[in-house]
Amino acid sequence: MKKSAIAGGCILGLLVIAGAYQGSTATSDPLTLAEYQKIRAGSTEKFLFTLASTCQQDSEKLAESYPITWTCYGADGSSSAVFFYSEGVLFSKAQTGLT
16 A cells, blocks of 8 residues: 555544534533522432433542542633532532532
């Protein structure tokens, strides 16, 4: 196989990967203040993920009853909300800068 064909295949592969990455970031769903207010004590983690896809787990699940913390980000990237779950149920939350 010629070097130019190999180089062309590599470039094509990079373009496909870049397109897939842009597609995944374009479909991210940042958390809004209105969505934050819908999430109440007793809500499940599953409900949180129906509202926002920008959430990251901050703590590892060590045991079933051990609390788990999720941070979800707003559209500007600096606003955020933190959710505290125990046994899959929300018991506390806080936010800063969500609009």
